[in-house]
Amino acid sequence: MSTTIPIGPFHPVLEEPEYITLQVDGETVLDADMDLGRIHRGMELLAQEKTFDQDCFLVERICGICSASHSWATALAYEDAAGVEPTPRARYLRTIVHELERLHSHMLWVGLAGHIIGYWTVYMWGWKYREPILDALEAITGNRNNYAWYVPGGVRRDVPDEVWPPILKALDEFNDNTNLLIGAVLDDPVILGRLKGVGILTKEDAIHYGALGPVARGSGYDIDLRRDEPYGAYAECDWNVIVQEDGDLLAVSVVRLLEMLESVKIVKQCIKNLPGGEIRNEIREIPRSEGVGHVEAPRGESFHYVRTNGTNMPERHKMRAPTFVNIPTYRPRVKGETISDATVIFAIIDPCYSCTERMAAIDPTGRRIANAQDLIKLSHQKTEWLKKNL
Amino acid sequence: MQAVLNLDIGYLGLCALSVIGAIAYGLLIGGIIRKVMARIQSRIGPPVWQPYLDVAKLFFQRTSIRHGMMFYLAPVFRTVGGIGIYLLIPIVAGMPGLAGFSFNGDVLLVIYFMFFGCLGMALGAGESGHPHAIIAVSRGLSQMSSYELPFSLALIALVAQVGTFSIGGIIEAQAGGIGNWYLFMNPLAGIAGLLSFLGMQMYSPFNIVLAPQEIPIGPPTEYNSTFLGLMMSGRAIFGVAKSALFMNLFLGGATSIPEAMIKIFVVYMWAVFVGAVFPRFRAEQSVRFFLRWPTWFGLAGIALAMLMKHLAS
Numbered sequence: 001m002s003t004t005i006p007i008g009p010f011h012p013v014l015e016e017p018e019y020i021t022l023q024v025d026g027e028t029v030l031d032a033d034m035d036l037g038r039i040h041r042g043m044e045l046l047a048q049e050k051t052f053d054q055d056c057f058l059v060e061r062i063c064g065i066c067s068a069s070h071s072w073a074t075a076l077a078y079e080d081a082a083g084v085e086p087t088p089r090a091r092y093l094r095t096i097v098h099e100l101e102r103l104h105s106h107m108l109w110v111g112l113a114g115h116i117i118g119y120w121t122v123y124m125w126g127w128k129y130r131e132p133i134l135d136a137l138e139a140i141t142g143n144r145n146n147y148a149w150y151v152p153g154g155v156r157r158d159v160p161d162e163v164w165p166p167i168l169k170a171l172d173e174f175n176d177n178t179n180l181l182i183g184a185v186l187d188d189p190v191i192l193g194r195l196k197g198v199g200i201l202t203k204e205d206a207i208h209y210g211a212l213g214p215v216a217r218g219s220g221y222d223i224d225l226r227r228d229e230p231y232g233a234y235a236e237c238d239w240n241v242i243v244q245e246d247g248d249l250l251a252v253s254v255v256r257l258l259e260m261l262e263s264v265k266i267v268k269q270c271i272k273n274l275p276g277g278e279i280r281n282e283i284r285e286i287p288r289s290e291g292v293g294h295v296e297a298p299r300g301e302s303f304h305y306v307r308t309n310g311t312n313m314p315e316r317h318k319m320r321a322p323t324f325v326n327i328p329t330y331r332p333r334v335k336g337e338t339i340s341d342a343t344v345i346f347a348i349i350d351p352c353y354s355c356t357e358r359m360a361a362i363d364p365t366g367r368r369i370a371n372a373q374d375l376i377k378l379s380h381q382k383t384e385w386l387k388k389n390l
Numbered sequence: 391m392q393a394v395l396n397l398d399i400g401y402l403g404l405c406a407l408s409v410i411g412a413i414a415y416g417l418l419i420g421g422i423i424r425k426v427m428a429r430i431q432s433r434i435g436p437p438v439w440q441p442y443l444d445v446a447k448l449f450f451q452r453t454s455i456r457h458g459m460m461f462y463l464a465p466v467f468r469t470v471g472g473i474g475i476y477l478l479i480p481i482v483a484g485m486p487g488l489a490g491f492s493f494n495g496d497v498l499l500v501i502y503f504m505f506f507g508c509l510g511m512a513l514g515a516g517e518s519g520h521p522h523a524i525i526a527v528s529r530g531l532s533q534m535s536s537y538e539l540p541f542s543l544a545l546i547a548l549v550a551q552v553g554t555f556s557i558g559g560i561i562e563a564q565a566g567g568i569g570n571w572y573l574f575m576n577p578l579a580g581i582a583g584l585l586s587f588l589g590m591q592m593y594s595p596f597n598i599v600l601a602p603q604e605i606p607i608g609p610p611t612e613y614n615s616t617f618l619g620l621m622m623s624g625r626a627i628f629g630v631a632k633s634a635l636f637m638n639l640f641l642g643g644a645t646s647i648p649e650a651m652i653k654i655f656v657v658y659m660w661a662v663f664v665g666a667v668f669p670r671f672r673a674e675q676s677v678r679f680f681l682r683w684p685t686w687f688g689l690a691g692i693a694l695a696m697l698m699k700h701l702a703s
């Protein structure tokens with residue numbers, strides 16, 4: 001006989017209010033359902049009431065962790081619509097901040113993963129190691145988060161040369177600390193017992209569900225926008241896309257841990273090869289047009305679409321955070337696992353629910369229908385509609 | 391049994407004082423643990439007296455939530471289980487109020503009291519109707535059954551070696567110095583005891599019963615106010631009593647209050663330090679762990695005890 005176990009809307013494993021129900025038989029999970037829509041903030045409508053420059057600052061509020069990703073994707077979308085390229089120095093500066101953001105985001109996740117599996121020491125140490133990266137971001141942009149730095153055409157402020165040496169030192173220390181954590185994770189029999197062979201997402205399922213970022217790469221699905229459609233300074237840097245084949249929780253964790261080392265490499269190269277010159281190509285006006293910007297955020301591809309109408313405000317601004325497509329991967333992962341594993345499985349995508357919620361879907365009677373199956377159904381309907389109309 | 395027969399009001403008063411002292415010491419250890427864990431994790435942590443403030447605050451709160459009778463009795467069962475163990479075992483040998491009511495066979499009664507507290511908790515959690523509490527109860531009972539096995543085997547090893555079912559007798563047999571402690575006289579039983587003690591204390595990696603991130607706080611998830619305060623007091627004395635039991639069985643007991651406090655603290659911190667360097671096991675992983683190495687050590691401890699007995703005769 002199955003029982004329903006509610007997780008949320010307020011639960012220690014969820015940083016944001018969401019409601020997940022588990023159908024369980026004893027400790028074994030038979031099925032899971034995700035009911036989103038509890039932290040919808042109307043971001044798209046807000047964005048359509050702001051000017052282009054203001055939009056980049058608004059979309060930073062989509063996510064408190066990957067604020068640079070949304071801001072950069074929006075700037076790219078407006079640059080695409082205006083037909084303007086950022087300056088070379090801006091491309092490098094943008095890349096530096098974006099990779100520093102990946103470092104602090106992944107380290108935040110390491111801490112949270114430790115928290116969820118009851119490893120409090122890793123939880124606190126992970127967050128301690130993250131602090132110097134936030135300090136570096138503050139030194140570069142003036143803020144630890146929500147940098148107000150990316151604008152269409154470039155960045156808002158230049159960075160003096162004396163800022164870089166302490167950041168390079170902090171990166172060396174971060175590298176050592178990350179290696180320490182990698183050793184701790186890969187050598188710990190209890191962590192291996194909790195993560196290895198648990199919550200497997202096959203490559204076929206990853207493709208079927210449209211998984212993105214480390215979630216996809218942990219299942220052997222080799223996609224990374226930074227390499228596949230280079231932007232910023234990625235094409236000029238020497239780095240590797242980390243891919244693991246196993247698809248279990250350990251594989252995704254290893255992807256994130258090793259990606260931090262790659263990000264350190266990218267930032268160091270960008271600082272070393274930082275070109276001089278202007279930081280911004282001014283955009284005076286954007287004609288009636290469309291633009292798309294997408295970047296590889298820490299959790300996967302952040303996608304922004306803008307349609308302009310010749311005024312200084314977008315007619316339409318569509319946003320999609322990677323968590324939106326990663327959430328449905330809960331189901332294939334969690335089926336057959338235990339309740340204890342379910343919480344780690346929810347955390348493995350590094351969910352960012354508030355980033356995800358762009359709408360609250362209701363049926364004609366007013367009943368909310370935005371659970372996992374409904375979202376997939378809506379997504380399929382929209383894809384069919386797009387196929388017919390484009 | 392002599393101590394039981396010689397009861398008088400003064401002696402009972404001393405025992406009551408000793409129980410209050412044990413609860414206060416348990417809460418203090420709780421505060422120190424939070425501070426030590428914070429330092430390990432590069433945090434400042436709360437002040438060591440924070441548990442006193444928490445318990446005092448909870449005792450002054452009232453609740454309007456209504457559950458069944460067992461829900462209200464569970465904290466009482468839990469606390470009584472802790473007090474029962476504490477009063478049975480000698481904390482300081484020969485000291486009025488701390489010498490305990492040890493008699494031949496008290497080892498078996500101690501095991502009963504350990505079950506009694508946990509079963510009371512389980513009944514209360516079941517009555518609360520909260521699905522998370524019910525999951526925790528099922529996890530707790532399975533984990534308890536699994537760590538009780540190696541612990542019982544370690545006890546059987548000691549009883550076989552000493553030839554008495556009395557904790558007082560086991561302490562007397564260890565008199566004469568550290569070399570006579572059963573942790574060293576029968577290290578295999580000692581290891582089984584140490585490992586099963588980790589399960590009793592419910593720190594990582596064996597805290598799946600409480601698992602704050604999965605089933606927030608587990609069995610007491612519905613508890614608040616005075617009932618939670620009573621439960622915290624029960625947990626404080628349970629921890630002290632279990633550590634004192636381990637001290638008596640394997641570390642030669644204590645002959646003075648400072649010695650008892652230090653030994654109890656050291657035993658307590660063993661579980662805390664292990665918890666600092668390991669994440670949490672799943673329920674079935676915990677069960678599997680206790681049924682493997684600790685059980686084998688317990689069986690080997692019995693074999694060693696029999697061998698030593700045979701050689702001595």
